[in-house]
Amino acid sequence: xxxxxxxxxxxxxxxxxxxxxxxxxxxxxxxxxxxxxxxxxxxxxxxxxxxxxxxxxxxxxxxxxxxxxxxxxxxxxxxxxxxxxxxxxxxxxxxxxxxxxxxxxxxxxxxxxxxxxxxxxxxxxxxxxxxxxxxxxxxxxxxxxxxxxxxxxxxxxxxxxxxxxxxxxxxxxxxxxxxxxxxxxxxxxxxxxxxxxxxxxxxxxxxxxxxxxxxxxxxxxxxxxxxxxxx
Amino acid sequence: xxxxxxxxxxxxxxxxxxxxxxxxxxxxxxxxxxxxxxxxxxxxxxxxxxxxxxxxxxxxxxxxxxxxxxxxxxxxxxxxxxxxxxxxxxxxxxxxxxxxxxxx
Numbered sequence: 001x002x003x004x005x006x007x008x009x010x011x012x013x014x015x016x017x018x019x020x021x022x023x024x025x026x027x028x029x030x031x032x033x034x035x036x037x038x039x040x041x042x043x044x045x046x047x048x049x050x051x052x053x054x055x056x057x058x059x060x061x062x063x064x065x066x067x068x069x070x071x072x073x074x075x076x077x078x079x080x081x082x083x084x085x086x087x088x089x090x091x092x093x094x095x096x097x098x099x100x101x102x103x104x105x106x107x108x109x110x111x112x113x114x115x116x117x118x119x120x121x122x123x124x125x126x127x128x129x130x131x132x133x134x135x136x137x138x139x140x141x142x143x144x145x146x147x148x149x150x151x152x153x154x155x156x157x158x159x160x161x162x163x164x165x166x167x168x169x170x171x172x173x174x175x176x177x178x179x180x181x182x183x184x185x186x187x188x189x190x191x192x193x194x195x196x197x198x199x200x201x202x203x204x205x206x207x208x209x210x211x212x213x214x215x216x217x218x219x220x221x222x223x224x225x226x227x228x229x230x231x
Numbered sequence: 232x233x234x235x236x237x238x239x240x241x242x243x244x245x246x247x248x249x250x251x252x253x254x255x256x257x258x259x260x261x262x263x264x265x266x267x268x269x270x271x272x273x274x275x276x277x278x279x280x281x282x283x284x285x286x287x288x289x290x291x292x293x294x295x296x297x298x299x300x301x302x303x304x305x306x307x308x309x310x311x312x313x314x315x316x317x318x319x320x321x322x323x324x325x326x327x328x329x330x331x332x333x334x335x
Contacts, residue, residue: 048240051244072243079243081271084265090255169299170323173307177311192277193280196278216277220270
């Protein structure tokens with residue numbers, strides 16, 4: 001397959017996964033305006049950070065008055081799952097030029113990883129296979145920027161009475177639905193949520209997100225050990 | 232909000248994606264590390280979700296007459312059975328509007 005065909009295959013493969021990205025991007029734009037961040041910075045976040053969960057955590061903690069160190073470490077924790085993506089993809093991408101690694105890293109979001117990981121595994125010998133990841137990633141990027149802009153526009157006209165802030169927890173909740181049936185995941189979720197809720201005032205510096213997340217990951221590691229030792 | 236904070240967040244996000252691709256020649260994570268990292272969304276998203284639902288604007292627990300709890304439960308049920316992200320978001324928000332505008 002030629003480079004452009006692989007690129008378009010990436011676009012087509014990631015297409016269906018873009019459906020939930022649109023409301024998420026719109027909600028981010030609306031919330032950014034709602035919190036008074038302004039259109040330039042809200043859009044700037046989507047371009048510079050380009051990660052839905054990171055951007056919402058940044059907004060959420062900033063509006064709650066958290067310090068930069070707490071915000072940055074929380075954003076780092078949200079992003080730690082990307083270490084896994086990079087590790088899994090490294091064997092397919094190790095031969096690429098530095099600039100390709102930079103470009104692919106910038107667009108390596110959850111959806112692009114999900115579809116291109118499958119493609120790369122099946123097409124190990126094709127030396128243009130990374131164009132699939134580029135096609136998927138560029139699609140995610142474009143959809144994310146457009147939906148952010150729509151959200152910024154809507155955020156400047158919709159009323160605060162609609163309580164759209166509630167869209168933040170609901171959107172994150174929707175990202176977890178595939179794990180609701182896994183008992184270990186549910187335990188990890190409850191540990192995280194309860195520590196964050198009851199630690200909101202007790203944990204200093206608004207560090208409740210990072211403290212809750214690290215505690216819950218610790219529990220996850222413990223649960224993983226149980227599973228492995230049974231084998 | 233400062234542009235510098237946004238740029239630092241961008242750098243951190245980029246580096247978590249870039250570091251492993253740049254450093255590793257092939258996948259060297261062991262199975263256990265991968266399983267634990269796969270729990271990251273379950274470990275971090277509830278820390279964002281729960282306080283926004285169970286706490287009021289001043290950060291105090293709010294269990295009585297809290298439409299957010301009821302709407303979130305509806306969204307969880309819809310999400311559990313439909314496994315559809317859009318249906319989950321819309322059912323939660325629409326039910327929340329129903330509660331705050333009509334019911335309460």
